[in-house]
Amino acid sequence: MSGKLQGNIVVTGSNRGIGLELVRQLAQQVKEEETHLYACCREPEGSQAQALRELAAQHPGKISIIRLDISDEESISAAVQAVSEHIGDEGLNLLINNAAINKPASPAPLSATEKKHMMDVYETNVVGPFLLAKMFLPLLQRAAERDSPENNKGDTMSCRRSAIINISTLISSIEKCPESFSVAQMYPYRTSKAALNMLTRCQAEDFRAHNILVTAVHPGWVQTEMGGDQAPLTTQDSVRGMLSVMVSFSNKDCGRLLDWQGGAIPW
Numbered sequence: 001m002s003g004k005l006q007g008n009i010v011v012t013g014s015n016r017g018i019g020l021e022l023v024r025q026l027a028q029q030v031k032e033e034e035t036h037l038y039a040c041c042r043e044p045e046g047s048q049a050q051a052l053r054e055l056a057a058q059h060p061g062k063i064s065i066i067r068l069d070i071s072d073e074e075s076i077s078a079a080v081q082a083v084s085e086h087i088g089d090e091g092l093n094l095l096i097n098n099a100a101i102n103k104p105a106s107p108a109p110l111s112a113t114e115k116k117h118m119m120d121v122y123e124t125n126v127v128g129p130f131l132l133a134k135m136f137l138p139l140l141q142r143a144a145e146r147d148s149p150e151n152n153k154g155d156t157m158s159c160r161r162s163a164i165i166n167i168s169t170l171i172s173s174i175e176k177c178p179e180s181f182s183v184a185q186m187y188p189y190r191t192s193k194a195a196l197n198m199l200t201r202c203q204a205e206d207f208r209a210h211n212i213l214v215t216a217v218h219p220g221w222v223q224t225e226m227g228g229d230q231a232p233l234t235t236q237d238s239v240r241g242m243l244s245v246m247v248s249f250s251n252k253d254c255g256r257l258l259d260w261q262g263g264a265i266p267w
């Protein structure tokens, strides 16, 4: 299907990088009466969230900034509660699990990697999205069950109806590992994103019965703090691509790993 994303949309890690651009482009695309964006970040009042606060001020009524640290279960619970109170009966249409970390700093060779890096990265990149999906499930189900002809009802899944998008990466691919390993070992990051792919696959099977789509998306190599200056893609181009691909997702895309242009990446 074509058109724009709409409904109640949660984006994690939205104070900078790809997450901030997701909120910016979504805010530009959507109509206030059709959509509300829940832009999550660790410190809504801090200097790191200045750009997000300015963006929210440019779009009055469209963006709520929600405090969320995805490595902290209590923070996740409080954020879900805050979104739930705001949403009421409508349900949550789209959860974009974007926030993630990469430790130690790239290229992260084995010699520089400690147990703590492995644990911290797994906690943020896998356990965070796992808990968010688990706690948001009732709201996602509510959205999937609501009857609106625009939202592709029946047994059709879509990002307009009810979906979880997990932002993964090309370097999570086990099959493609030999092509990139020598440039960036990144044991914690690669293994965490491979686990996120399995989480995506499991939840796709689990939530299919509720008509909730779950798909992993690689944003490309993007100029952000994580991607670095050498990256070929701007956040604008990456996000434009991802949003147009996401709006086209249907049943056939559930449980897959796709890139920002819609191309399939092997597990």
Ligand code: NDP
Residues within 6 Å of the ligand: 012, 013, 014, 015, 016, 017, 018, 019, 041, 042, 043, 048, 068, 069, 070, 071, 072, 097, 098, 099, 100, 101, 124, 167, 168, 169, 170, 218, 219, 220, 221, 222, 223, 224, 225, 226, 227, 228, 231
């Ligand atoms: P950035 O490092 O630029 O931004 C990461 C975001 O995640 C920040 O908003 C950061 O918030 C947030 N974050 C980190 N830890 C937590 C936490 N515990 N709780 C809440 N928020 C947190 O990364 P990108 O924008 O580049 O990456 C976005 C997504 O894209 C990630 O999932 C990444 O793995 C993926 N990706 C990126 C690529 C690239 O080339 N850039 C390539 C492939 C995948 P804070 O400011 O508080 O730290």
